[in-house]
Amino acid sequence: MVPLWMYLAVAAALFCIGVFGVLSRRNAVAILMSVELMLNAVNINLVAFWRYSETGTDLLLNGYAFTAFVLIVAAAEAAVGLAIIITVYRNRRSVIPEEAVTLKG
Amino acid sequence: MELNAVTIGFFIFSVFTLGGGIGVVTTRNLFQGTIWLMVSLFGVAGYFVLLSAPFLAAVQILVYIGAIAILITFAVMLTRSVTRIRERYIRTVPSFVASLALFLVLLFGVTVPIFGEQNPEAIPAFVMTTRDLGVALVDADGYVAPFLLASILLTAAMIGAIFIARDEES
Numbered sequence: 001m002v003p004l005w006m007y008l009a010v011a012a013a014l015f016c017i018g019v020f021g022v023l024s025r026r027n028a029v030a031i032l033m034s035v036e037l038m039l040n041a042v043n044i045n046l047v048a049f050w051r052y053s054e055t056g057t058d059l060l061l062n063g064y065a066f067t068a069f070v071l072i073v074a075a076a077e078a079a080v081g082l083a084i085i086i087t088v089y090r091n092r093r094s095v096i097p098e099e100a101v102t103l104k105g
Numbered sequence: 106m107e108l109n110a111v112t113i114g115f116f117i118f119s120v121f122t123l124g125g126g127i128g129v130v131t132t133r134n135l136f137q138g139t140i141w142l143m144v145s146l147f148g149v150a151g152y153f154v155l156l157s158a159p160f161l162a163a164v165q166i167l168v169y170i171g172a173i174a175i176l177i178t179f180a181v182m183l184t185r186s187v188t189r190i191r192e193r194y195i196r197t198v199p200s201f202v203a204s205l206a207l208f209l210v211l212l213f214g215v216t217v218p219i220f221g222e223q224n225p226e227a228i229p230a231f232v233m234t235t236r237d238l239g240v241a242l243v244d245a246d247g248y249v250a251p252f253l254l255a256s257i258l259l260t261a262a263m264i265g266a267i268f269i270a271r272d273e274e275s
Contacts, residue, residue, distance in 0.1 A: 002115045005215045007152070010119050012211035014126050014145070016204040021130035023200035026193060029135055029180050033142050036173065037126050040149045051156040060233065061241045065248045067161055068238070071168055072255045076262030078173045082180040083270035089184045098195075
């Protein structure tokens with residue numbers, strides 16, 4: 001079997017790729033895609049810890065069910081985020097987050 | 106660590122996941138970026154199969170590749186006419202340094218046994234079926250409250266997305 005730390009290392013690498021994308025990309029859609037990468041890295045961690053843990057039977061499903069809820073939240077986040085991006089694009093002809101400054105003080 | 110089907114599959118899915126992720130953050134054409142995103146999500150689904158969570162793998166492919174990636178593709182095409190973004194990145198060097206430092210810290214944390222010795226051979230040999238998950242989701246001692254909250258969240262997100270993206274004139 002593959003040891004646990006290899007799953008965690010791959011998840012850490014995927015998370016940091018996502019962090020780099022979120023911090024540096026100019027296009028809002030690309031930023032949202034990088035956020036999806038980060039959520040997937042977290043999901044790998046949750047499922048790996050669930051598989052390798054030796055907890056009692058009452059906690060047997062925690063990591064599994066939490067991953068399912070992360071999937072649900074990710075779907076909601078993608079839908080609302082893309083709706084906001086499309087609305088900003090329609091009003092400003094721009095998908096660059098730095099140009100949406102109406103609420104800036 | 107011997108070379109068997111699980112380890113070979115692990116390395117193949119690692120290439121898919123990390124290669125797809127690097128493709129997402131480096132590609133200039135965002136449409137290709139969604140394809141790379143699908144490759145990366147497929148690799149994660151492969152991990153779920155290796156970790157004996159086949160239901161999650163199926164949900165990953167259906168929800169992520171089938172719905173979210175297609176949604177992102179629609180967003181890319183709807184905002185496509187704006188091609189005046191010359192440069193892909195801002196703050197490239199600080200972002201790269203920050204993410205690399207974070208990666209090194211995380212790698213140190215997962216490889217050095219700070220929280221006790223790791224015992225990778227001690228994998229519980231239990232079999233969990235999808236039926237157990239279904240029972241736990243509607244069990245009062247299980248996850249019925251988060252399940253109902255997730256349903257409300259999905260409904261609210263759907264209504265909110267339709268309301269936000271609706272055209273004002275029509």
